[in-house]
Amino acid sequence: MITEYKIVCNGIKKKVIYHFSDSHLTEYDSLSTPEETEKAKNAAEAWERVRAHFALHGGEPYGEYEKRSPAYHFRTLLEIAKDGDALVLAGDTFDYVSAANIRYADECLAGFDKPIAAVCGNHESRRAIPSDGKLAEMGKDFYVVRLEDINIICVDNSQRIVTAEQNKALEDELSSGKKALIVIHVPIVCEQNERKIKPSGVYFQFNYENCPEENHEFIRIIEKHSQNVIAVLAGHLHFSNYALLPGNVPQFVSSQAIVGNINRYIIGDADELL
Numbered sequence: 001m002i003t004e005y006k007i008v009c010n011g012i013k014k015k016v017i018y019h020f021s022d023s024h025l026t027e028y029d030s031l032s033t034p035e036e037t038e039k040a041k042n043a044a045e046a047w048e049r050v051r052a053h054f055a056l057h058g059g060e061p062y063g064e065y066e067k068r069s070p071a072y073h074f075r076t077l078l079e080i081a082k083d084g085d086a087l088v089l090a091g092d093t094f095d096y097v098s099a100a101n102i103r104y105a106d107e108c109l110a111g112f113d114k115p116i117a118a119v120c121g122n123h124e125s126r127r128a129i130p131s132d133g134k135l136a137e138m139g140k141d142f143y144v145v146r147l148e149d150i151n152i153i154c155v156d157n158s159q160r161i162v163t164a165e166q167n168k169a170l171e172d173e174l175s176s177g178k179k180a181l182i183v184i185h186v187p188i189v190c191e192q193n194e195r196k197i198k199p200s201g202v203y204f205q206f207n208y209e210n211c212p213e214e215n216h217e218f219i220r221i222i223e224k225h226s227q228n229v230i231a232v233l234a235g236h237l238h239f240s241n242y243a244l245l246p247g248n249v250p251q252f253v254s255s256q257a258i259v260g261n262i263n264r265y266i267i268g269d270a271d272e273l274l
Contacts, residue, residue, distance in 0.1 A: 001061065002080065003240060004264045005252065006273045009230050012149050012179060014268035018081035020257040021090035021185070021235025023074045024051075024123065027104040036098060043095050044070070051238075051258050058239025058255060066259035070095075073260040075108050080262060086114055086147060090235035090254060091121025091158055091185030093135070097128035102135075109134040117145040117152040121185045121236065126156060142169045150230065150267070151180040155218075157206055158185045162218045170218065174225035187234040187253050188219055193243035204237055223247035230267060 024047055028040035047070065055062035074093075081087045094101045109116070118138045120126050129139035137143050137154070141163070145152040153173055155166055174180060186206040189197050202208040207215050222229055226247030234253045240261070241253040255261035266273060 001255075001261050002264055003255075003261070004266065007230060007250070007265055007267045008270045008273060009179060009267050010269055012230075012268050014266065014272040015086070015147065015150060016084040017086050017088060017152075017181065017265045017267060018077075018084040019088040019090060019233050019252065019254050019263040019265065020077050020081075020261065021121065021254050022092045022238055023070055023077075023257040024092055024095040025070050025074060025101045025104060026095045027071060027098075027100045029100050029103060031103070032100045036100060040098070040100065047095070047258060051256060054238035054256055055259060058237075060239060060255060060259075060261075062259065068260070070258045071104060073257060074105075076260065077257055077262045078108055078112055082112065082114065084114060084264070086145065086152060087112070087116050088152065088181070088183050088233050089116065089118035089135075090183055090233055091119050092123045092235065093118065093121070093138075095123050097124055102130060102133065105135060106133050115145050115147065115152075117154050117181075117183050119154045119183050119185055120156050120158045122158045122160075124158065142166045144173060149179065151176075151178050152183060153180050154183045156185070157218075160186050160202075160206055160208065160215075161212055162214050164214055164217075167214055167217050167221060171221050171225075174221065174228050177228060179228055179230050181230050182222065182232045184232065184234050186236050187241065188232065188245055188251055190243050190245050190251075193241055193251075196241055197237065200237070219246060222249055231265070233263075
């Protein structure tokens with residue numbers, strides 16, 4: 001399911017950005033060992049139940065289409081995203097990082113020629129991401145994908161923390177004055193979304209009670225430079241969510257890609273979005 005949003009941003013040439021998260025690939029292939037194959041089959045079977053639970057919890061569809069395999073949905077969503085200007089993968093592309101999962105993703109992405117901004121989710125480790133291939137940048141805790149007039153700033157907050165170094169890098173980038181999208185995995189809780197997110201527990205919150213001060217500083221930096229932040233894009237919840245963060249910065253959480261959900265953002269001057 002494609003959920004479309006139009007974002008007015010004066011001075012930006014019309015862009016189409018696609019965003020999905022939580023594909024939770026659990027692949028195996030002819031090169032997999034028996035142990036790897038068994039692990040993948042068990043994980044896939046477990047997700048049959050879990051993804052249905054999340055759809056019910058979020059009040060979202062779960063019919064015959066949604067029940068198709070994570071691999072099918074991943075490949076299908078990439079085909080949809082090919083007509084965009086960039087793709088955002090907001091974490092948990094893999095249920096766990098394995099050679100077979102990497103091989104499958106690389107195969108799917110072989111013909112994908114648009115910029116990709118991908119961060120790790122809590123199911124992934126930066127150290128396990130290969131240093132080559134389309135998703136090599138996922139192995140970094142901070143990096144920027146630079147489009148003509150928009151920066152896509154990728155920050156790994158997958159363990160519900162950020163560092164002072166990440167915050168400094170974010171401050172430096174936003175201080176440049178260039179408009180930016182910020183990509184994280186674990187969403188920020190605010191007044192508008194706390195009733196939706198908090199009942200799920202601290203596991204789904206970035207700024208949970210007694211979280212490190214760096215987490216609060218991260219949010220303050222976004223608020224301070226809100227005029228340059230187009231939106232924050234996140235995942236992790238497995239249900240769709242929209243809220244305005246401090247500084248009236250919109251945060252969009254994409255629903256679970258494991259059942260075929262993707263967000264499309266059309267960004268540009270008001271007259272271009274009519």
